[in-house]
Amino acid sequence: MAHSAMAGSGWGTTEGDDPLQTAVWRLRSRGCWADAASLLEPVTADTALQRTALLVERCLYTEQGWAEAEDALRTAEALAHSDDERGAAACERGQLAYAATVHGVRDRADEARAALGRAAALIAPGAKGRALLDFRRGLLAENLTRSPQAARAAYRRAHAGATAHAEPLLLSFTWRHLAGLALREGELTEARHGFAESLRIREELGYLVGTAPALASLADAESEPEASRLREEARRLFRLLGGVPTWLARQLAPPAAGAATA
16 A cells, blocks of 8 residues: 655745744654644635645644644634635545555545545646645545556646646656556566665755655665665664554555565
8 A cells, every 4th residue: 555644735845944934844854743734823725725724734744633634624624714825624534534544444445536626626737836736636536546547647647747846756756656656567677777866865855754664665666785775774764763654554564474565
């Protein structure tokens, strides 16, 4: 299963020199989503959306905190007034429903599709939030609908949007998922390049919680002994972060214990 996690509001590392956003990023990048969310008072639509995005990301990475994410989401929906704000809230609802579905908590696939469809009607083409929406629609196509062609088209739109709006963290995700599709088709050179770009960006940003998955993905496209070296580094980071993301345990399991997943 090709999982992914991200916050919807604020895809970069920090917002300029804002010390609050710097602190939020540092906590988020180390997998301390609850601590990061606690720094944000949900008194405006923007802060409520960012807080929601952090807690939704925690659900996808840890398979915990579902009730807190739902509460934060309802607050964000209540504070959203503009089309962009309502669209961003719908995008987070779609991602939370997607996360619950792929983790087997509850089948909310129809809710995920409806919410992302609603977001698409509210977020204008070319708007900054559209790239994240396109990426998440790609996740649904890849992992729920099982339509790699639709997923690739959505990821490419997201990649173009992330490039246009200078959102490097989102680019790390589009590179990784496009590379995953290439790997399944046997396009090793393309896959290796995409996985390497994803890893490079995450290391440059200091996105520690996303570095182990990037290492493991690149290992799948490499030959020995490099593949084993990358997986061992991924295992080290995975242990350092207390077994987060939870779903990576299956990918890093020795072959005898379980097959690796993309």
